[in-house]
Amino acid sequence: AYLRFAEEFPSQYRFMFMTVLPRVEHPEEYLAEARDNPERNAYAFLRDACLAAIEQGRLRPEIDDADQLAQILWGQVHGMISLRITGSGDPAMVTLPSFFAAASVSFHSFSHPFC
Numbered sequence: 001a002y003l004r005f006a007e008e009f010p011s012q013y014r015f016m017f018m019t020v021l022p023r024v025e026h027p028e029e030y031l032a033e034a035r036d037n038p039e040r041n042a043y044a045f046l047r048d049a050c051l052a053a054i055e056q057g058r059l060r061p062e063i064d065d066a067d068q069l070a071q072i073l074w075g076q077v078h079g080m081i082s083l084r085i086t087g088s089g090d091p092a093m094v095t096l097p098s099f100f101a102a103a104s105v106s107f108h109s110f111s112h113p114f115c
Helices: 001-007 010-018 030-033 042-055 066-085 096-110
Strands: none
Touching: 001 010, 001 066, 010 066, 042 066, 066 096
């Protein structure tokens, strides 16, 4: 869905995910409620999924930091999509097979060999 959105609405994707915004100070109540709420924070949702995979023993034992894993996965997906939609109109910049191959490489490099 993330890739499809970026391809169908590249200007909106750039605005939402690539625009440098000024730092905004939020009230502490808002931060406390939103920071770790996966219904309001996509990163929290991904981190929770990573934590669940770690706790269930689905990943190699040395993969034990849910935040680090979430940042790696988020950065990989965002980076490849950004390259694809900003590749000077060249869709060969990052092909769909390359996108899925990268996901597969990550999955296999982090996964426990017996899962």
